[in-house]
Amino acid sequence: xxxxxxxxxxxxxxxxxxxxxxxxxxxxxxxxxxxxxxxxxxxxxxxxxxxxxxxxxxxxxxxxxxxxxxxxxxxxxxxxxxxxxxxxxxxxxxxxxxxxxxxxxxxxxxxxxxxxxxxxxxxxxxxxxxxxxxxxxxxxxxxxxxxxxxxxxxxxxxxxxxxxxxxxxxxxxxxxxxxxxxxxxxxxxxxxxxxxxxxxxxxxxxxxxxxxxxxxxxxxxxxxxxxxxxxxxxxxxxxxxxxxxxxxxxxxxxxxxxxxxxxxxxxxxxxxxxxxxxxxxxxxxxxxxxxxxxxxxxxxxxxxxxxxxxxxxxxxxxxxxxxxxxxxxxxxxxxxxxxxxxxxxxxxxxxxxxxxxxxxxxxxxxxxxxxxxxxxxxxxxxxxxxxxxxxxxxxxxxxxxxxx
Amino acid sequence: xxxxxxxxxxxxxxxxxxxxxxxxxxxxxxxxxxxxxxxxxxxxxxxxxxxxxxxxxxxxxxxxxxxxxxxxxxxxxxxxxxxxxxxxxxxxxxxxxxxxxxxxxxxxxxxxxxxxxxxxxxxxxxxxxxxxxxxxxxxxxxxxxxxxxxxxxxxxxxxxxxxxxxxxxxxxxxxxxxxxxxxxxxxxxxxxxxxxxxxxxxxxxxxxxxxxxxxxxxxxxxxxxxxxxxxxxxxxxxxxxxxxxxxxxxxxxxxxxxxxxxxxxxxxxxxxxxx
Numbered sequence: 001x002x003x004x005x006x007x008x009x010x011x012x013x014x015x016x017x018x019x020x021x022x023x024x025x026x027x028x029x030x031x032x033x034x035x036x037x038x039x040x041x042x043x044x045x046x047x048x049x050x051x052x053x054x055x056x057x058x059x060x061x062x063x064x065x066x067x068x069x070x071x072x073x074x075x076x077x078x079x080x081x082x083x084x085x086x087x088x089x090x091x092x093x094x095x096x097x098x099x100x101x102x103x104x105x106x107x108x109x110x111x112x113x114x115x116x117x118x119x120x121x122x123x124x125x126x127x128x129x130x131x132x133x134x135x136x137x138x139x140x141x142x143x144x145x146x147x148x149x150x151x152x153x154x155x156x157x158x159x160x161x162x163x164x165x166x167x168x169x170x171x172x173x174x175x176x177x178x179x180x181x182x183x184x185x186x187x188x189x190x191x192x193x194x195x196x197x198x199x200x201x202x203x204x205x206x207x208x209x210x211x212x213x214x215x216x217x218x219x220x221x222x223x224x225x226x227x228x229x230x231x232x233x234x235x236x237x238x239x240x241x242x243x244x245x246x247x248x249x250x251x252x253x254x255x256x257x258x259x260x261x262x263x264x265x266x267x268x269x270x271x272x273x274x275x276x277x278x279x280x281x282x283x284x285x286x287x288x289x290x291x292x293x294x295x296x297x298x299x300x301x302x303x304x305x306x307x308x309x310x311x312x313x314x315x316x317x318x319x320x321x322x323x324x325x326x327x328x329x330x331x332x333x334x335x336x337x338x339x340x341x342x343x344x345x346x347x348x349x350x351x352x353x354x355x356x357x358x359x360x361x362x363x364x365x366x367x368x369x370x371x372x373x374x375x376x377x378x379x380x381x382x383x384x385x386x387x388x389x390x391x392x393x394x395x396x397x398x399x400x401x402x403x404x
Numbered sequence: 405x406x407x408x409x410x411x412x413x414x415x416x417x418x419x420x421x422x423x424x425x426x427x428x429x430x431x432x433x434x435x436x437x438x439x440x441x442x443x444x445x446x447x448x449x450x451x452x453x454x455x456x457x458x459x460x461x462x463x464x465x466x467x468x469x470x471x472x473x474x475x476x477x478x479x480x481x482x483x484x485x486x487x488x489x490x491x492x493x494x495x496x497x498x499x500x501x502x503x504x505x506x507x508x509x510x511x512x513x514x515x516x517x518x519x520x521x522x523x524x525x526x527x528x529x530x531x532x533x534x535x536x537x538x539x540x541x542x543x544x545x546x547x548x549x550x551x552x553x554x555x556x557x558x559x560x561x562x563x564x565x566x567x568x569x570x571x572x573x574x575x576x577x578x579x580x581x582x583x584x585x586x587x588x589x590x591x592x593x594x595x596x597x598x599x600x601x602x603x604x605x606x607x608x609x610x611x612x613x614x615x616x617x618x619x620x621x622x623x624x625x626x627x628x629x630x631x632x633x634x635x636x637x638x639x640x641x642x643x644x645x646x647x648x649x650x651x652x653x654x655x656x657x658x659x660x661x662x663x664x665x666x667x668x669x670x671x672x673x674x675x676x677x678x679x
Contacts, residue, residue: 028586030537030562170470302459302512
């Protein structure tokens with residue numbers, strides 16, 4: 001339990017969250033990640049950096065996002081009172097822009113002239129392309145060819161924003177392969193390029209930095225719920241792919257021992273030995289990939305497995321290292337929801353609340369009823385509705401057998 | 405064991421020539437073809453063998469070695485199979501150093517201590533683990549120290565003098581200079597830039613300096629062999645492998661090794677200035 005006392009000080013100087021995290025990168029990239037860390041520390045200490053962020057959050061992104069009482073879902077489940085943190089109302093339709101704004105402002109401070117990013121669902125790609133357009137920086141987005149096929153609207157959106165979308169055909173041509181390709185680009189273009197990682201994973205300082213930028217979600221939610229309800233919630237919930245929206249919601253509540261932190265992973269077609277899921281914590285084991293040690297989907301030889309989820313944004317075989325640590329020490333709890341459960345939750349939310357959620361938070365929605373009933377009437381839950389579902393209408397239509 | 409590497413480089417120094425370090429991927433395109441290539445490498449002119457162990461996500465490798473890894477995995481390749489191939493090679497050859505090269509996760513999965521023990525038993529001499537920089541390789545270092553195995557570290561064009569001290573601390577066998585910022589098999593570095601870099605590294609260490617990444621043709625190998633202690637070639641060899649034609653693959657790889665070896669061996673004679 002000693003480790004729990006200082007969890008707010010994590011990661012340590014080596015970028016570790018307990019045994020997780022670190023900087024597992026090729027030597028060529030080591031000076032770059034060390035340089036990035038120095039630049040990030042300088043930005044953290046500079047009030048002007050925070051002020052610029054705040055200004056853009058208010059006037060460009062549209063923060064604070066509302067805390068919305070989901071009255072009809074609350075009635076439907078018959079348990080704890082449910083609030084949605086409405087990060088799907090952000091400019092570009094998801095929480096991703098919180099982080100992109102921070103990283104691109106940092107890139108500018110560092111004098112970098114070219115931004116690269118990886119994307120799965122395309123939300124991080126769109127957010128990066130958006131911020132790059134705003135600041136006049138060239139942007140290259142690596143995206144798996146499979147994902148390009150299932151996320152066409154976002155691909156076109158990125159192109160409209162002036163980004164170059166580079167299809168990645170290696171492996172299963174999804175998010176992990178896009179990340180490999182982005183790392184290969186970075187190792188080749190070391191001096192002018194800034195790699196804008198979309199989730200709270202990768203080599204230190206990315207997990208910490210992305211968490212810090214996304215923590216605006218939890219800080220706002222905490223303030224808003226105290227104002228609305230005069231007390232802290234019993235639980236906060238979010239979906240987990242890499243886990244950036246979840247860690248952003250969780251982190252400002254970590255020291256509040258009475259607040260349960262609940263993450264929901266993608267169980268795909270079920271968590272079993274077929275590995276047709278993307279639930280790294282529930283169905284994986286620790287290993288090293290993409291610069292950090294964390295839970296991974298892998299075989300007995302340490303080869304990474306592709307996994308599966310109906311949601312491109314959750315279709316990643318790893319998870320951010322801080323989640324791995326929070327799971328081990330028992331501070332956060334990780335549940336899962338299958339493709340079918342997420343689809344059902346997507347439709348339920350649409351009909352009862354008039355909100356089309358993205359398939360990613362639909363996984364959290366799918367466990368919301370269980371958690372609400374478990375906590376019971378008089379209880380209070382905040383769920384992060386981290387993205388809107390417009391991008392998913394084609395996928396949902398296909399899954400439901402509807403012709404558009 | 406470290407002695408085999410030290411003895412090899414000492415002998416080469418006496419002969420006044422650079423080494424050819426030949427990289428191939430274990431189990432590519434299958435175990436038996438790979439073993440035939442391995443067995444033929446010393447006679448073809450490979451002074452040191454770098455045996456890659458396959459990984460699904462080779463982030464620092466270009467298309468050639470990515471494809472080699474996928475072929476190997478498809479053929480059932482693994483870290484264990486790699487160790488088996490190393491052991492079989494060592495039964496046929498007592499003094500050609502053999503080092504393993506790959507990524508951390510298969511080793512994490514096996515366990516650092518088990519890996520070191522298995523390497524020692526197989527007669528392997530050291531390892532390069534691409535995504536274990538000095539900050540992260542303490543468990544590997546501890547395990548290797550107990551079994552007399554070398555940790556071969558990488559220096560790159562982005563490695564400044566401060567960083568170099570860190571890279572050299574705990575390094576043994578030789579120092580691997582990644583001559584271009586980029587992935588394996590991409591563009592070769594300019595000879596003058598390599599010369600300057602090798603001279604800088606040699607001021608900082610007594611370890612032999614090997615130069616690799618992007619060396620595909622005899623001319624490039626020859627240029628590097630005039631200044632460096634070793635030239636590493638990989639992508640050019642694995643590109644000769646065709647899974648449809650095992651026998652032909654073996655012949656083509658070994659022919660290419662002979663070609664590169666001749667270039668490396670003749671480099672300083674042509675230059676007329678033993679380094």
